[in-house]
Amino acid sequence: MLGFKEIKNGLLVSLWFVFLTFPLMVVKVDPVERIVSWRWENSIYVAIGTFVIYCVVKIIMQHRTGNAAVEKEAEQEKESIIHRVLASPKQKYTLIALLLAVAIAFPQFSSSYQTNVMTTALMYVVLGLGLNIVVGMAGLLDLGYVAFYAVGAYTYALLNHHFDLGFWAVLPIGGGMAAIFGILLGFMIVTIFIVNRLQDSRLGRAWIALREDEIACQAMGIDKRRTKLVAFALGAFWAGIIGVVFAAKTTFINPASFTFLESAIILAIVVLGGMGSIVGVILGALILILLPEYLRALSEYRMLAFGAILVAMMVFRPRGLISNIRRTYHSDKKFHPPIQH
Amino acid sequence: MATPILQISGLTMDFGGIRALNRLDLDVHAGEIVALIGPNGAGKTTFFNCLTGIYTPTAGEILLTPPGSARSVSLKGLKPNQVTEKGLARTFQNIRLFSQMTVLENVMIGRHCRTKAFILGAVFRNAATRREEREIVEMSYAILDKVGLAHLANEFARNLPYGAQRRLEIARALATEPFLLLLDEPAAGMNPQETQDLDRLIKEISTDGHSILLIEHDMKLVMSLSDRIFVMDYGKKIAQGKPAEIRSNPAVIKAYLGEDVDA
Ligand SMILES: Nc1ncnc2c1ncn2[C@@H]1O[C@H](COP(=O)(O)OP(=O)(O)OP(=O)(O)O)[C@@H](O)[C@H]1O
Numbered sequence: 001m002l003g004f005k006e007i008k009n010g011l012l013v014s015l016w017f018v019f020l021t022f023p024l025m026v027v028k029v030d031p032v033e034r035i036v037s038w039r040w041e042n043s044i045y046v047a048i049g050t051f052v053i054y055c056v057v058k059i060i061m062q063h064r065t066g067n068a069a070v071e072k073e074a075e076q077e078k079e080s081i082i083h084r085v086l087a088s089p090k091q092k093y094t095l096i097a098l099l100l101a102v103a104i105a106f107p108q109f110s111s112s113y114q115t116n117v118m119t120t121a122l123m124y125v126v127l128g129l130g131l132n133i134v135v136g137m138a139g140l141l142d143l144g145y146v147a148f149y150a151v152g153a154y155t156y157a158l159l160n161h162h163f164d165l166g167f168w169a170v171l172p173i174g175g176g177m178a179a180i181f182g183i184l185l186g187f188m189i190v191t192i193f194i195v196n197r198l199q200d201s202r203l204g205r206a207w208i209a210l211r212e213d214e215i216a217c218q219a220m221g222i223d224k225r226r227t228k229l230v231a232f233a234l235g236a237f238w239a240g241i242i243g244v245v246f247a248a249k250t251t252f253i254n255p256a257s258f259t260f261l262e263s264a265i266i267l268a269i270v271v272l273g274g275m276g277s278i279v280g281v282i283l284g285a286l287i288l289i290l291l292p293e294y295l296r297a298l299s300e301y302r303m304l305a306f307g308a309i310l311v312a313m314m315v316f317r318p319r320g321l322i323s324n325i326r327r328t329y330h331s332d333k334k335f336h337p338p339i340q341h
Numbered sequence: 342m343a344t345p346i347l348q349i350s351g352l353t354m355d356f357g358g359i360r361a362l363n364r365l366d367l368d369v370h371a372g373e374i375v376a377l378i379g380p381n382g383a384g385k386t387t388f389f390n391c392l393t394g395i396y397t398p399t400a401g402e403i404l405l406t407p408p409g410s411a412r413s414v415s416l417k418g419l420k421p422n423q424v425t426e427k428g429l430a431r432t433f434q435n436i437r438l439f440s441q442m443t444v445l446e447n448v449m450i451g452r453h454c455r456t457k458a459f460i461l462g463a464v465f466r467n468a469a470t471r472r473e474e475r476e477i478v479e480m481s482y483a484i485l486d487k488v489g490l491a492h493l494a495n496e497f498a499r500n501l502p503y504g505a506q507r508r509l510e511i512a513r514a515l516a517t518e519p520f521l522l523l524l525d526e527p528a529a530g531m532n533p534q535e536t537q538d539l540d541r542l543i544k545e546i547s548t549d550g551h552s553i554l555l556i557e558h559d560m561k562l563v564m565s566l567s568d569r570i571f572v573m574d575y576g577k578k579i580a581q582g583k584p585a586e587i588r589s590n591p592a593v594i595k596a597y598l599g600e601d602v603d604a
């Protein structure tokens with residue numbers, strides 16, 4: 001159980017949180033009536049809530065270190081189930097096919113609002129997969145990613161406006177959301193396929209090596225600049241294409257759609273999912289895009305919840321939801337047994 | 342005598358006010374094992390960094406002549422990857438493996454500069470790409486087998502014991518097909534048994550036709566391996582010669598071995 005020291009720390013942490021949330025929780029300014037109301041009872045709730053969470057986390061952590069060995073084994077077991085599925089191509093493709101089936105059936109049975117939300121989520125999956133090449137695999141920090149997204153969107157918009165390019169133009173009106181959804185879905189599958197293949201290729205290995213150690217990588221004969229440029233270019237390519245889809249979907253764009261926040265969210269998707277992991281990025285995109293959408297009921301607090309989830313992730317799974325697995329290779333030749341001493 | 346495969350003259354490297362290398366001359370002939378020794382901070386690692394393009398030397402010339410070739414190329418101003426393409430590969434004193442990749446993949450990275458597949462090859466996996474990948478895997482396995490790590494091929498590099506990590510560094514360098522291999526303190530942190538295995542491994546690599554330039558503090562290993570030894574102190578060469586000559590050279594004893602006597 002918790003000792004005196006933990007309880008003291010818990011109280012201090014609670015006080016600190018009361019202080020931090022004071023302007024948000026206690027002070028309420030009513031600009032119409034021009035009065036300030038003080039909701040002191042809220043600070044008590046914050047204190048109690050923080051203290052309880054702190055104690056629960058501490059107890060869980062104690063429990064964990066107590067049963068470290070058992071826990072570790074259990075964790076490995078848990079990891080290995082998802083990893084086993086991912087490692088075997090057959091099971092992986094079954095999983096992806098299953099997701100596909102659900103996704104295709106989805107627009108048939110749901111409202112256009114739902115389809116719209118899912119379309120947005122899919123867009124972010126592809127954006128995430130594109131940025132994953134740059135950030136996750138090659139380890140380059142790319143905060144201007146959204147610029148390429150904007151380039152794609154504006155290219156489409158301008159071409160459409162001046163030359164009246166037909167196909168996409170009629171898409172939003174005619175086929176509507178479902179068509180865009182379907183095309184996006186197909187596009188996502190192609191992206192997954194390509195990223196998956198890149199990951200285990202000569203180029204993909206070079207990116208990962210570059211992420212791990214630039215100097216060693218160059219000393220092994222890899223052209224740093226060229227390899228980085230290719231990663232940037234490929235990432236930008238996907239952003240551009242999704243930009244086109246975005247413009248077609250909304251039929252209206254302005255610079256407000258392409259802010260730094262957008263870049264930050266896509267980056268968060270890659271980091272949350274687990275840098276370099278394809279399944280991780282898909283999960284990350286679904287969570288980060290769908291969660292705020294379905295948390296709309298809590299509208300004012302959803303950014304708070306969003307932040308809390310990210311912080312919790314950094315604390316409990318700093319390597320992301322899905323840790324990376326590497327492909328293994330085998331040889332039919334016979335090798336010398338290991339040297340024994 | 343034939344042209345040396347590596348000929349360095351007047352190599353100088355300044356870091357601000359510090360002269361880490363001072364008009365250094367050194368040569369390596371085909372098939373030789375040459376050792377570079379000197380007290381801590383003498384500038385040995387700096388010398389390797391200048392050679393491999395990590396630093397750009399302030400002055401001096403570095404000429405590389407592939408064995409059996411009549412044409413020399415200057416390494417000055419080349420980027421590290423270009424130096425590796427020319428046939429020079431190195432290991433690092435402070436191990437620099439790709440820790441999130443498997444042991445085999447670390448070696449496969451070494452094949453990068455000798456292979457070609459690019460974006461289209463990766464996506465479409467045509468026959469040529471598949472063949473190339475197969476060759477990369479087989480060759481990497483063969484190299485791992487040589488350094489005695491084939492049974493650990495699919496482990497993560499970070500999970501290897503220290504001595505094995507050092508051997509993996511050598512394997513990775515060998516995968517680039519160097520004719521000259523630069524080893525920066527390959528025995529550092531190894532126990533006597535591991536050092537003995539390393540001694541055997543380096544001799545084998547030499548017999549396979551690689552020339553070797555080696556920085557090492559373990560004198561027993563240096564004396565056992567080297568055909569010739571260069572000694573430096575404060576960025577300057579203070580002696581060169583056969584192991585027996587170096588052992589009895591007063592300047593060396595004063596600069597290098599004297600340390601031990603004082604301690
Ligand atoms: N990047 C750098 N910037 C400034 N000074 C440097 C740099 N690299 C090396 N030096 C200096 O150059 C000198 C030689 O260092 P170097 O690492 O080459 O020695 P070394 O002979 O390899 O020593 P050790 O046996 O300890 O590995 C040292 O005084 C070091 O501080």
Ligand SMILES: [Mg+2]
Nearest residue numbers: 385386387434
């Ligand atoms: Mg050194």
